[in-house]
Structures are given as C-alpha cells and as structure tokens.
Amino acid sequence: MKPEAAFSKMMKNNPELLECLSSSGIVSDDIIEFLLKAGIQAPSGDNAQPWKFASSKNKIKVFLDREADQSFFNINQIASIISCGAVIENITIAASFFGIKTDVNYLPDKNCENLMANLSFSFVKDKKEITKDSLFDSIWKRNTNRKFYNKSSVHSSILNDIKLLISSLPGTSIHFVTEKDAIKRLAKIVYKVDQIRTQNRSLHEHLNSMIRFTDQEAQIKRDGFPLKNLEAGMAGELFLKATKSWQVMDVLNKTGISKIAAIHSYQGILNSSGVALIFVDGLDKESFLKGGRTLELSWLALTRQNLSVQPMTAITLFWLRWLIKGKDEFSKGQQTLLALVWKDFHEIFADVDFNTNGTVVLFRFGISDPVSIGTLRKNVEDFILQ
Ligand SMILES: Cc1cc2nc3c(=O)[nH]c(=O)nc-3n(C[C@H](O)[C@H](O)[C@H](O)COP(=O)(O)O)c2cc1C
Incomplete structure (x- = not known):
C-alpha cells in the first residue's frame, strides 16, 4: 500500500486523531507538508511542475514558476497557470480530508505577478460543510493514460x-x-x-x-x-x-x-x-x-x-x-x-x-488498461522558496 493510502486509511479509522489535530486550531507543519505533497500530484504540461510555494502558520502561497516551461505551447504561461489551479484544487480537497476549510484568494498582490493565490486554512466544526473529501484518494491515483480506450459509452x-x-x-x-x-x-x-x-x-x-x-x-x-x-x-x-x-x-x-x-x-x-x-x-x-x-x-x-x-x-x-x-x-x-x-x-x-x-x-x-509506467514528482523541498 502507498504511504498516502495507508495514511488515509489510518485517519478514516481513527476519527479521534482528527479531533486532536484540530483542537489547537493550528494547522501543523506536518499537515502543511502533506497538503503540499497532495498539491504537487497535479498534472502539468509535459510534467514541467511549474510551481513554487511559501508557507507560514495556517497559510500556503502558491507561485507560478515561469522558468519551468517556456515552450511555444505555454502562451502567456497559460498552461502553467492552469496547472497551478490544479495544485490549488488538490490542496483544497486534501485539506477537506482533515476537516480543514481552504479560503482561496487569487492573485492577491498586484506587485507580485507570480503569486497565483494565498490559501488560508481553518478547521471547521461541522464536517458537513465539507463536500469534496471523497475525491481525496483519487489525488494519488489520477494520471494521464495515453493507451487506446474501450469505446463503450459512459453512463x-x-x-x-x-x-x-x-x-x-x-x-x-x-x-x-x-x-x-x-x-x-x-x-x-x-x-x-x-x-x-x-x-x-x-x-x-x-x-x-x-x-x-x-x-x-x-x-x-x-x-x-x-x-x-x-x-x-x-x-x-x-x-x-x-x-x-x-x-x-x-x-x-x-x-x-x-x-x-x-x-x-x-x-x-x-x-x-x-x-x-x-x-x-x-x-x-x-x-x-x-x-x-x-x-x-x-x-x-x-x-x-x-x-x-x-x-x-x-x-x-x-x-x-x-x-x-x-x-x-x-x-x-x-x-x-x-x-x-x-x-x-x-x-x-x-x-x-x-x-x-x-x-x-x-x-x-x-475505460482502459492501467498506464505502463507513471510520471515522477520532485520533492516538496525543491519547490519551497527560501
Ligand atoms: C495544461 C496541460 C496540458 C497538457 N497537455 C497534454 C497533451 O497535449 N497531451 C498529453 O498526452 N498530455 C497532456 N497533459 C498531461 C501531462 O503531460 C501530464 O499531466 C504530466 O506528464 C504528468 O503526468 P500525470 O498526469 O500522469 O501525473 C497536459 C496537462 C496539462 C495540465
């Protein structure tokens, strides 16, 4: 079992762990790191991984890395901006899994054109406020499959x-x-x-x-x-x-x-x-x-x-x-x-x-057979702005 899947199973089986995590109202460094790990599972054009991050208490800043993809495809960095959006979605879904709500403030600083969003986290009391955590496991399973698929129709x-x-x-x-x-x-x-x-x-x-x-x-x-x-x-x-x-x-x-x-x-x-x-x-x-x-x-x-x-x-x-x-x-x-x-x-x-x-x-x-081999990701530390 992949570490993420094992982690998810452990959290589901131990609701008191979540309770304990949320009691201080502070999103711990471990959770922030886990959220970043979920974020970087996102797809990106040619797997260029065009993002950078900075984090502080209960916050993550998502930056666009313009250097990562300078191809003819990436007109005005739009493909990379789309990928940063996918990162934000992954983080939001992963946070919901911990009972954490994410407020997304897009393009918060006109003087910093690479800053795509400020994400602010807070624990919610009522888990019903959160609707997307059923997609959590898919964050780690999602991939691009270039095989030919079965033509049968999807319901x-x-x-x-x-x-x-x-x-x-x-x-x-x-x-x-x-x-x-x-x-x-x-x-x-x-x-x-x-x-x-x-x-x-x-x-x-x-x-x-x-x-x-x-x-x-x-x-x-x-x-x-x-x-x-x-x-x-x-x-x-x-x-x-x-x-x-x-x-x-x-x-x-x-x-x-x-x-x-x-x-x-x-x-x-x-x-x-x-x-x-x-x-x-x-x-x-x-x-x-x-x-x-x-x-x-x-x-x-x-x-x-x-x-x-x-x-x-x-x-x-x-x-x-x-x-x-x-x-x-x-x-x-x-x-x-x-x-x-x-x-x-x-x-x-x-x-x-x-x-x-x-x-x-x-x-x-x-519907298709699984991919022959998946893509890799750099380590979370490689994306942290010093
Ligand atoms: C904006 C964007 C454009 C992409 N364009 C293509 C494409 O034209 N053809 C393709 O096969 N995959 C395309 N991909 C998929 C990426 O190649 C893929 O996400 C990346 O290699 C990481 O692999 P994974 O999706 O399996 O995690 C695109 C992904 C994004 C986000």
Missing part, C-alpha cells in the same frame, strides 16, 4: 454528476461530446493540429528535452515523462529515439512519415468513450486558475469512476496563441490549415463564444 449520470460538481467553481464549464459523429469530427481536427507539433522546431525540441529516455535520467530529474509513459509501443519508441534531433525530424517531415504521431492522436480520440472541453468565462489569469481547478476536479471524479483521461491540448493552446498574439505566430501553410480547423472546431461547440471565453483543456476519456 450519462456520471457526466451529469461531474457538471454538478464543478458548479462549485463559478465561471467555468465543461462540455462533453459523446456522439460518434462529433467524436470523429474532433479526431480529424486533432489530427490536423497535431501535425504542427512535429513541424515546429521549438515544440519538437521542447518535447524531446522532457522525455526521459533512461530510467536513470527519470530518477535523477523527476520531471518530464519516462519514455514508456508515452505508450508509443516498440515501433513508436524507436521512432522517438531516432527523431530526437531536429535535423532528422525535419527530413522526415518532408516525407510525410512524421504524420505517424498525428495519426496516433486521431486513433486515440476514436478509441475513447468521449471528449470533454473545459471553458472559462474570461481570458485573464484568475479565469485560467479556476479552469485548472475545474480540470482537476473533473479528472479526479472520472478517476474515482475508474475512467482514464488524456488531455490533448495542442488545439486549445494554439487557438489561444492565435487569439492573443495573432495568426502571424504560425507559418503561412499552418495559417491556412488552422483557419479551416477553427471553423469546424467552433461549430462543434456552437453555443460558446471563443473570442471571450478561454479554452482550458480538451481531453478524451474512457
């Missing part, structure tokens, strides 16, 4: 429950696509967009800098993804090793072989029960922090139902780049391709205004 009550759950985070919404034709349309869209991933030198080099090709490298760095986590199979792994250098990839791009990765994404969407897209009401940092919380909350709820999830965010992050920085960020050929993609993409989610609502993450979900 609509599960998806409706998730919609209800995220209504606790106003300004965010989730749209599920479960109809076969719409899933196929989305698969084609993702196929087109994913080709740009391999055509863009900085994206290619960034991805390769985050793949841990040996176990030793994975254990030392504790970020990025172990090669097997990508679930590319033997042929895929050989392809990834062979195309590590941009010079090789560039030549293969001209032959069309590099479309293999995009085909894999296409098949991934087809081999799923459905696709979800999370939106937020605005394009500001606070909206994306809340979007990150919604992503994590829905992901944990799906995990609790033994459903697998894979974000596929080239589509959402390229759209944000296009919207915020303009189409000249892309080559002429890519502009032509993307202009057609946006039309189709926006038609599928016709009731959303893409110019004012932020796209957070598109993900596929379904």
